[in-house]
Amino acid sequence: MIQFNVFPGGKKRIVTFSYDDGSENDKRLISLFNKYSLKSTFHLNGKKYAGLDADALAGIGKLYSGHEIACHTLSHGWCANMPDISVLSETLGDRIILEKIAGYPVCGMSYPSGSFSEASINVMKSCGIVYSRTTVSNKNFALPENFMLWHPTCHHREAEQLIDAFMENLDSEWKRPLFYIWGHSHELRTEQDWEKMEHICAALAGNNKIWYAANIEIYRYMTACRQLIISADENIIVNPTSTDIWVEKDKKDIIFIPAGKTVTLD
Ligand SMILES: [Zn+2]
Structure with a gap:
């Protein structure tokens, strides 16, 4: 019997982060992630960067380098309430701007305000989106069966209480191997919020039994296993x-x- 429960380097656990909206606070959050060698995906709205010159776009690309840039639609509408044509322009438009920043094909997504419908998912897939994160916390460390309905483990404000359960017996077999934390860096308002965030990073970081990956790396690895x-x-x-x-x-x-x-x- 063969099982797909082992990740790069033979590791049995994965930690990933996912942050939406691209606020100024991303800078400080990225410094924190870099300090602890953690990897995150940043879901950005391209409209914020439309009209910037090549140098400005390169500067943004540099800020996010080492992490993944992914879509969050061009202007943060609610996809469940849009006609297909708007989902199409919001997705493709976002990709086009973000790819100028990233310098690679941008194929990830998180649904703005957690809003999606079956129809909007179909349009996004035809725009080349391969996974998309919801705002539904599963609290159980599961890998998604359907990457277009990728439910995170929890928001960062709920993460601390789950760390011990995740870090127990890291060598053991576990059908739910992924700690996926999401949020917005603009929610980190006070020094106390930042201290809490640093505590979460420190508690999860630096363990050679954990694969620290951006969202797209997990998608690509699991998809490769199936091949x-x-x-x-x-x-x-x-x-x-x-x-x-x-x-x-x-x-x-x-x-x-x-x-x-x-x-x-x-
Ligand atoms: Zn958002």
Whole structure:
């Protein structure tokens, strides 16, 4: 039996952050994440940056480098209340501006105000969006079955009380391996708020049993796992992707299948 419960380097847990709206406070939050070598996704509204010259856009790109830039629609409307044409212009327009900042294809999303509908999801997917975060806290560290309905673990204000449960037995098998914290940096208003945030970062950081990843890296890794080609006796595993993959066999062995290689087990 093969299970997709092992992540890059054979790690069994993942920590990710996700922050919306791109406020001034992102600067301080990024310094905090960088201090603790944590990775976050920042969901930005392109309209804020429309009309900026190339130098200004490059400066914003530099601020967010090392983290992921992702969509949050051009002007922060409620997608459930929009006709398809507006979801289309809000998504594509956001991508076009953010890609000038990021310098790479921007394929992630979080729903502004948590608003989405089945129709809007379909339009976003046709605009190249591959995952989108909701504002529904699952409180249970689950990886999403459907990445277009990616429910975070919790908002940062609820994170502290869940840290101990997550950090217990980091080597153990767990079907719910992901601590996903979301919020807005503009909610960090007082020094006390920042102290709390630093406490969360410090408690989760620097553990070699945890993969610290941006949202898109998790999406890409899990999607690559699903592309493995496995023989009927589960002893030949072909990795046709450009991603190194680790899987667990028979609840004991961790198998490394390098990108583009085939592994034959005895
Ligand atoms: Zn927002």
